[in-house]
Amino acid sequence: MANLSNELVQYRGLFLFILVLGIGGTFQYGFNISVMNAPSPFMKAFINQTWIRRYATPIPPETLTLIWSFVVSVFSIGGLIGSTASGYFIGKFGKKKCLLYNCLLPLASALLVGLSRTVNSIEMIMVGRFLCGFYSGLGINVHAQFAGDIAPRKLRGFINATGPLFVTLGKLFGQIVGLREFFGTESLWPQLLLTSGIISFVQLVALPFFPESPTYLLLDKGDKEGCMRALKQLWGDRDHQPHIDQMMKDHGSSKRKMSALELLKDQSHRCQLCVMIGMILCLQLSGANAIYFYSYDVFQAAGFPQDQIAYVSLGVGAFEFISALICSLLIDRFGRRVLILGGYSLMTLTLGILTVTLSLQDAYIWMPYCSVASTFLFIFLYGAGPAGATISTCVEIFPQVPRVPAFVISGCFSWLGLYILGMVFPYIVGTLNHFCFLLFMAVIVISATLIFFIVPETKGKTIAQISEEFNKFNFRRQHKQNKAEAQDCIISTRL
Numbered sequence: 001m002a003n004l005s006n007e008l009v010q011y012r013g014l015f016l017f018i019l020v021l022g023i024g025g026t027f028q029y030g031f032n033i034s035v036m037n038a039p040s041p042f043m044k045a046f047i048n049q050t051w052i053r054r055y056a057t058p059i060p061p062e063t064l065t066l067i068w069s070f071v072v073s074v075f076s077i078g079g080l081i082g083s084t085a086s087g088y089f090i091g092k093f094g095k096k097k098c099l100l101y102n103c104l105l106p107l108a109s110a111l112l113v114g115l116s117r118t119v120n121s122i123e124m125i126m127v128g129r130f131l132c133g134f135y136s137g138l139g140i141n142v143h144a145q146f147a148g149d150i151a152p153r154k155l156r157g158f159i160n161a162t163g164p165l166f167v168t169l170g171k172l173f174g175q176i177v178g179l180r181e182f183f184g185t186e187s188l189w190p191q192l193l194l195t196s197g198i199i200s201f202v203q204l205v206a207l208p209f210f211p212e213s214p215t216y217l218l219l220d221k222g223d224k225e226g227c228m229r230a231l232k233q234l235w236g237d238r239d240h241q242p243h244i245d246q247m248m249k250d251h252g253s254s255k256r257k258m259s260a261l262e263l264l265k266d267q268s269h270r271c272q273l274c275v276m277i278g279m280i281l282c283l284q285l286s287g288a289n290a291i292y293f294y295s296y297d298v299f300q301a302a303g304f305p306q307d308q309i310a311y312v313s314l315g316v317g318a319f320e321f322i323s324a325l326i327c328s329l330l331i332d333r334f335g336r337r338v339l340i341l342g343g344y345s346l347m348t349l350t351l352g353i354l355t356v357t358l359s360l361q362d363a364y365i366w367m368p369y370c371s372v373a374s375t376f377l378f379i380f381l382y383g384a385g386p387a388g389a390t391i392s393t394c395v396e397i398f399p400q401v402p403r404v405p406a407f408v409i410s411g412c413f414s415w416l417g418l419y420i421l422g423m424v425f426p427y428i429v430g431t432l433n434h435f436c437f438l439l440f441m442a443v444i445v446i447s448a449t450l451i452f453f454i455v456p457e458t459k460g461k462t463i464a465q466i467s468e469e470f471n472k473f474n475f476r477r478q479h480k481q482n483k484a485e486a487q488d489c490i491i492s493t494r495l
Helices: 002-010 012-023 026-034 040-055 061-093 095-102 104-116 122-150 153-177 194-209 214-220 224-235 241-251 260-265 267-284 288-301 306-334 336-359 367-384 386-396 400-454 463-474 476-494
Strands: none
Touching: 012 026, 012 122, 012 153, 012 194, 012 224, 026 122, 026 153, 026 194, 040 061, 040 122, 061 095, 061 122, 061 400, 095 104, 095 122, 095 194, 104 122, 104 194, 122 153, 122 214, 122 386, 122 400, 153 306, 153 386, 214 224, 214 241, 214 400, 224 241, 241 463, 260 267, 260 400, 267 288, 267 386, 267 400, 267 463, 288 306, 288 336, 288 367, 288 400, 306 336, 306 367, 306 386, 336 367, 336 386, 336 400, 367 386, 386 400, 463 476
16 A cells, blocks of 8 residues: 555656546547437437528438438548548647647537537538547547556556546546436537537646657657656656666667558568557457447346436446456556456357347346346456557557557558448348347457467567567568578587
8 A cells, every 4th residue: 555655646747647638538539439329319300400491391311311420420530530640740749739739629629519500500510520530530549659658667557548448438428418417408419519628628728737758759859858857747756767778778779750651561560560450440349339239229128218228328338437447457467468368258258148138038037137237247348358458558569669650550440440330330230130249259259369379468578578579470481590590500510
């Protein structure tokens, strides 16, 4: 307990900065994913009313579906562009200025959506949702890289896991403000993004009191004194020269900037890039979206009144936040591989149980409660295991220079995957119903097997040590050749 108190005092600047960093980073992504669920009937009614005012006729159902689909999907388009542009903005302005400029977009988005009903403009909602996606995509990348830069080695897992933690917190807040007691009504839905704007304003005011990334100051700006001041503000007033020496050792011989195209051509980081893309896609295809899709039917079958299901879903969001918090506390103790592989193994078992319980939903009176329990268990395993540990691993397997383009590339795959999954998933469910979980089980098993054989444990290791383990795959032919030459040398020595 004494050691914990000492660390809280020593790293108080770091913990405060993580809070400020998170509310303008991955929090916005989680918030904007969940905040559109509750007001969707009111927004569709507004689209119909606006259409009547313009054309004096009700909107055709297929046109309404098309417009609503675009309102939803334009968020992913904005996220893709924001994620892709993050490499350019980070290189030009640095991470801190990127976040400062990014804080202005939620204010503009909240203003556009808030005034959309006043001026009867559907287009303002579309532009506002596009801005939501843009600042969410940019914020995710900057948050993850900033957290990786400022994390001391012994707290590296915890700090990196705060990204998914703030995603779940954003989802929870989005569900709360969407309740009818807050903004989930026909008269108040335009003010839904007001929460996002207020939180962004808090970050805009607080961020200038914190330093730029120490790694960015040292390696990109060559400002050793600025780097030392930043470390003292975040990690306490003590000798940080060994850490600076380690940063120079890990990154000193590499280029200061690298484009996404250069990273794709770079053989020394090819395996890391493939691992990062594969692990992030696996998170999307692990069945979490399917669980949320089926949760309404599961809770309804269990006997929950229809007007109470929103509050039960809120419980699922709270459960996911608690599980993400547990992951951030356990990750530095048990390591990343244990949480990822153990989580995926138990998630596969849970999906199998859920498939069975949904198949027998009407056979036994107690079976729907088993489905509810399986739903909560899956969310807990997802949040406490792969969701947090995957992001931490992806940050730690790259040095500073290729980390920026790596997140740009993986972000493109992630947002494209989210968009395609949103378009295809309803058809998969319509064809397979609850047996779609079998597809997600197959994805998890294949991904977990590859992770077991390829991805090393990164806990407590330097970037040089992690890179050396990946080089066995990046330079497999050279390793085999060196091994054969060494064996020939031993034989000739014996002769």
